[in-house]
Every structure is written in C-alpha cells, then in structure tokens.
Amino acid sequence: MSGKYALFLGCVAPLRYPGIELATREVFKSLNVELVELQGAGCCPAPGVIRSFDQSTWLALGARNLALAEKQGVDLMTICNGCYGSLFEANHMLQHHPEKLKEVNQILAKVGMHYTGNVKVRHFADVLYNDIGMEKIKAHVKTPLSYNIAVHYGCHFLKPTRLKHLDDAERPTMLDELVEVTGAKSLNYRDKLMCCGAGGGVRSRASGTALKMTEEKLKNVKKVGAQMIIDVCPFCHLQYDRSQKDLPGYDIPVIHLSQLYGMAFGLPREKLGLEAHETKVNI
Amino acid sequence: MTIAEPNPEFAKKVENGGPGGETLMLCYQCGTCTASCPSGRLTAFRTRQLIRKAQLGLKDEILATEELWLCTTCYSCVERCPREVEITDILFILRNMAAREGYMSEQHKKIGENMLKLGATIPFSEDAKKLRVKMGLPENPPTTVGDAKAMADFRTIMEVCGFDKLMKGGKK
Numbered sequence: 001m002s003g004k005y006a007l008f009l010g011c012v013a014p015l016r017y018p019g020i021e022l023a024t025r026e027v028f029k030s031l032n033v034e035l036v037e038l039q040g041a042g043c044c045p046a047p048g049v050i051r052s053f054d055q056s057t058w059l060a061l062g063a064r065n066l067a068l069a070e071k072q073g074v075d076l077m078t079i080c081n082g083c084y085g086s087l088f089e090a091n092h093m094l095q096h097h098p099e100k101l102k103e104v105n106q107i108l109a110k111v112g113m114h115y116t117g118n119v120k121v122r123h124f125a126d127v128l129y130n131d132i133g134m135e136k137i138k139a140h141v142k143t144p145l146s147y148n149i150a151v152h153y154g155c156h157f158l159k160p161t162r163l164k165h166l167d168d169a170e171r172p173t174m175l176d177e178l179v180e181v182t183g184a185k186s187l188n189y190r191d192k193l194m195c196c197g198a199g200g201g202v203r204s205r206a207s208g209t210a211l212k213m214t215e216e217k218l219k220n221v222k223k224v225g226a227q228m229i230i231d232v233c234p235f236c237h238l239q240y241d242r243s244q245k246d247l248p249g250y251d252i253p254v255i256h257l258s259q260l261y262g263m264a265f266g267l268p269r270e271k272l273g274l275e276a277h278e279t280k281v282n283i
Numbered sequence: 284m285t286i287a288e289p290n291p292e293f294a295k296k297v298e299n300g301g302p303g304g305e306t307l308m309l310c311y312q313c314g315t316c317t318a319s320c321p322s323g324r325l326t327a328f329r330t331r332q333l334i335r336k337a338q339l340g341l342k343d344e345i346l347a348t349e350e351l352w353l354c355t356t357c358y359s360c361v362e363r364c365p366r367e368v369e370i371t372d373i374l375f376i377l378r379n380m381a382a383r384e385g386y387m388s389e390q391h392k393k394i395g396e397n398m399l400k401l402g403a404t405i406p407f408s409e410d411a412k413k414l415r416v417k418m419g420l421p422e423n424p425p426t427t428v429g430d431a432k433a434m435a436d437f438r439t440i441m442e443v444c445g446f447d448k449l450m451k452g453g454k455k
Contacts, residue, residue, distance in 0.1 A: 009424055009426055011404050011405050014426065015403060015405055015406075015411055016411060018414055018418055019418070021420065021424070022418055022420055037425050038425070039425050039430065040426065040430045040432070041425075041427070042402035042427040042433065042434075043402055043404055043427075045404075046394075046404045047356060049394050049404060050395075050398065050404070051375055052374075052378040052391075053378070053382045053395060053446070053449060053450075054379055054382065054444060054446055054449055055301055056444050057440070057441055057444040061441070064436070064437070093302055100302075107444065110439055111440060155355070155357040155359075156356075159362055160361050160371075161362060162367075169362050170362070191321075195355045195357035198355070200352075200354050200356040201391060201394075202355045204388075205390055205391055206326075209322065209326055213321055213322065216325075270417075271418065273418055275414065276411070
C-alpha cells in the first residue's frame with residue numbers, strides 16, 4: 001500500500017497520555033510522513049484482557065479496525081505494543097484461516113463492513129526504523145540529547161518473532177539505535193528484555209504480582225543510573241509511570257519514544273503532555 | 284485424597300479450541316517455558332505444569348485456579364520452546380473456557396463493561412479531556428469515544444458475539 005499510514009490511537013495514549021498522541025502527530029509531520037485519521041476506530045481490542053475473555057469478540061473487533069484502514073487503502077500504524085500485538089495477530093489469523101475470515105465477515109456484515117485481509121499492521125518504531133530510516137531521523141534532530149537512557153522494548157513489539165521478523169528478541173538493537181540517533185546513550189541493564197508486568201490482564205486481576213515485576217525492572221534500571229525509561233508502548237508506560245508512586249525510592253521519568261523525538265526535534269515542551277505523567281519529568 | 288482422572292475429551296477440546304491448540308500434544312515437558320517465565324519467578328504459576336494438565340485434560344485443576352491468570356502473555360516461553368508449542372494461544376483457549384465457566388474476576392468484568400460503554404478498556408476522565416483541549420487536541424479523540432455511530436457498531440459486534448452476556452457472568 002501507499003507511503004502513508006492510518007494512525008491507530010488505541011485507548012491509553014489518547015485517554016491517559018495525550019502527549020503520546022500529539023508528539024506522534026507532530027514528529028511524523030516534521031518527518032513529512034502523512035498520517036491518515038482512522039475515524040471511528042475502537043479498542044484494538046486489548047490482547048491480555050479481551051482476548052483472554054473471548055477470542056471471537058477479540059477477532060471481530062480487531063477485524064473491524066483493520067477494515068477501517070482497508071477502506072482507506074492504507075496500512076495501519078500503532079503507537080502501542082499491545083495494539084500492535086493484537087492487530088498483528090488478529091490480521092495473521094484472518095489471513096491464514098479462511099474459515100475465521102468468513103466467520104468474522106458474517107459478523108461485520110451486521111454493521112455494513114467487510115475485511116478482505118489486505119492491510120499490513122505496523123508498529124511506529126518499525127516504520128521509523130525501516131521506512132523512514134536513521135539518516136532522515138538524524139537530520140531532524142535539532143537539539144541533540146545527552147541523557148543516559150534505559151530502553152524498555154516490552155513484549156509485543158518483537159515477539160513472537162516467527163510472525164514478526166523485526167529483530168532478534170533475545171538481543172535486539174532496534175530501539176537502542178532509535179534512541180541513540182538523538183545523541184542519548186542507551187544503557188545495558190539486567191533483564192532489559194523482561195516484561196513490565198502489566199500485560200495479560202495481570203495489572204487488573206493481580207496488581208500485586210504486576211507491581212513486583214515492575215519493581216524488579218525499576219531496580220535494575222536504577223542500578224545503572226538511567227535518567228529515564230524510554231518505552232514504545234503506552235501500557236508499559238502507564239505501568240512504570242503509575243507504579244512508582246507505590247514504590248518508595250523511585251522517581252525515574254517514563255517517556256514514550258515519540259515524546260523523546262519531540263524533545264530532540266525541538267517541539268515546544270507543552271506539546272509533549274508531560275503533565276499527565278504521575279512520575280514527574282524534571283529534565 | 285482424590286487423584287484427578289485424566290480426561291482426554293477435555294484435552295481434545297483444548298486442541299480444537301482455536302488456532303495454536305493443535306500444538307498441545309507436541310510438548311515433551313522440558314521446562315524451558317517455566318525457566319523463561321518472569322511471572323513464575325515471583326509466583327506459583329508453572330507454565331510446564333499448566334501444559335501438562337491440559338494434555339491430561341485436568342479441567343478443574345486448570346479452570347478454577349488463579350494461576351491461570353498470572354501469565355502476562357510476554358511470549359518468552361513461545362520464543363524458546365524447542366517444540367514450537369503455541370503456549371500463549373493455548374493459554375487464551377483455556378482462559379476463554381474459564382471465562383465461560385464463570386471464573387472471570389470482578390476487575391476484569393469492569394474492563395469489559397468499559398468496552399461496552401466507550402469502546403475502550405479504560406475510563407476517560409475530565410482531567411484528561413481538559414489536558415487534550417489545553418494541548419490543542421480535540422476534546423474527544425476520533426475513536427469510538429467521540430463517535431456515536433462507530434460506538435453503536437462496536438457494541439453491535441460485541442452483542443452478536445455474546446460479549447455483553449459474558450460480562451454479566453452468564454454462560455455464552
């Protein structure tokens with residue numbers, strides 16, 4: 001499909017951290033890449049909860065979002081690992097199981113929609129890295145950054161690798177490179193690739209377990225002296241940002257990659273929506 | 284003491300429960316999954332054991348346990364499984380069965396209710412609306428949250444799938 005993308009907003013970015021939404025819009029505008037509005041899109045739906053409750057609902061709602069992009073003839077771009085995981089896997093299931101596609105289209109017909117399976121689901125970090133490229137990004141860095149950063153890949157960005165083929169899930173470099181192009185330094189830390197703890201409905205059903213996992217990550221991030229955590233998922237973002245108020249001794253700012261690029265591209269601070277962050281961003 | 288009887292019929296249901304289910308019997312119990320599990324490090328959740336119970340069809344020992352809900356779906360086990368068992372897919376099949384049997388938690392039902400209301404998993408606070416406007420974004424995002432027709436369609440799909448009944452705790 002064409003070189004523009006339908007921006008899939010999801011839930012957490014527009015409803016909790018609008019700075020992630022606005023920074024994404026502004027950064028892609030600066031890079032001269034058109035983002036088409038996906039009017040009427042709904043929740044992806046969330047892979048950990050909705051898919052755990054009922055896969056047929058999950059698949060049908062996912063197909064509806066995919067059909068909205070297909071109607072506009074553009075590929076869909078997410079700014080969240082969860083949305084990426086859900087829509088990528090729903091799309092894969094529909095493309096490889098004709099009986100599922102048929103089932104889903106019978107449901108979509110009730111709202112006058114149809115999906116044929118022609119959309120690609122992309123993660124914005126993949127678009128930045130593979131379609132736009134490091135050279136072009138580098139050329140847009142107006143304010144080189146010098147922070148020491150702990151990147152958090154999260155789970156559904158790269159895994160399962162046998163479907164996604166973006167990078168090595170055990171030793172990835174994509175996000176480190178995307179961060180270092182701003183001038184910042186990406187630190188190594190223990191269990192860098194471990195989950196934040198929030199996914200799979202664990203944050204809502206077993207919040208204590210989620211918090212323990214988050215603390216484990218934060219402990220390792222703090223140990224190497226990182227000045228901020230950079231994520232590519234508003235849900236991991238929320239987990240790190242909100243958990244720190246329940247964990248004494250932690251005040252590490254949590255920034256989405258789009259917001260980091262906003263800083264590096266010289267966007268005015270108020271466009272980054274940092275006041276929505278529970279853990280104050282004092283840098 | 285009662286010893287659980289294997290129930291091959293239930294195991295068959297898991298195998299036929301959706302894409303990925305057919306890989307259930309490939310597992311030879313090496314334990315790479317359990318060793319890779321970040322949740323199992325901190326909890327009693329044991330991935331290998333869950334898969335073994337599913338192979339044996341130990342329905343009640345799977346569906347009625349809290350452990351079933353401690354997986355964060357991080358896919359570390361799936362990445363490393365030498366038998367390419369679709370562990371996460373199998374987990375989803377099992378959780379769907381548990382939900383239908385009435386084992387959904389109240390917190391999870393609340394998320395479902397929010398989906399039926401807003402088409403989103405989380406509520407939309409007045410503060411968030413104000414911040415959007417202050418930043419120069421429209422008060423409502425261009426999603427089901429600010430689009431009544433889209434929300435009606437979204438809800439219709441959920442109702443056709445029986446999601447609303449499932450959230451009320453009824454059998455699907």
